[in-house]
Amino acid sequence: MNAAPEQKGTHWLFTGAIYIMLFLFGGVEGLIGSFQFSHVVGSVPVVALACCLVLLATCLFAAWAMRTVSGALVVAAGWLVASFLMAMPRPSGSLVITGTTPGEWYLYGGTISALIGAALSFGAWVRGPAVPRR
Numbered sequence: 001m002n003a004a005p006e007q008k009g010t011h012w013l014f015t016g017a018i019y020i021m022l023f024l025f026g027g028v029e030g031l032i033g034s035f036q037f038s039h040v041v042g043s044v045p046v047v048a049l050a051c052c053l054v055l056l057a058t059c060l061f062a063a064w065a066m067r068t069v070s071g072a073l074v075v076a077a078g079w080l081v082a083s084f085l086m087a088m089p090r091p092s093g094s095l096v097i098t099g100t101t102p103g104e105w106y107l108y109g110g111t112i113s114a115l116i117g118a119a120l121s122f123g124a125w126v127r128g129p130a131v132p133r134r
Contacts, residue, residue: 019074022062026078029055030110033079034086034096037106045102052109055079059117063126072121076114083110 033051040046055076062071087097087107097103 018066019070022066022071022074023078026055026058026075026080027082028078029058029075030079030082031086033106033110034083037097038100038102040102043101045105048102048106048109051106052113055110056113056117059114060120063117063121064128067127069118069121069126072114072118076118079110079114083107 029051033048033055037045037048037051059072059075062075063069065071083097083106087095087103089095097107
């Protein structure tokens with residue numbers, strides 16, 4: 001019965017592919033948010049705040065779906081890489097994420113949302129109900 005090692009190898013390949021997709025999904029969230037954060041209603045940066053809430057929800061959902069904290073951390077890492085690369089000045093001197101109030105809410109709020117998502121992922125609710133092993 002040599003089927004078990006083959007299944008385990010496939011399991012790790014599938015899990016690795018999911019983690020890569022979660023990282024890319026976080027990066028796509030960061031890229032979209034980097035170009036859309038500046039929309040305001042009055043003086044409230046609603047899109048920046050919405051991006052923060054979406055990132056928090058995505059981190060929590062990824063942790064729950066993967067049944068581990070690393071699900072949230074991978075999404076957060078993808079978002080952080082994309083967003084902070086977009087916040088760095090270009091050689092021409094231009095910026096994508098500016099130092100305005102919406103830009104600060106987007107970067108700082110997103111970072112705090114990622115940290116909260118990772119912290120909440122340590123809860124028992126992520127792992128689901130205990131399943132007896134055979």
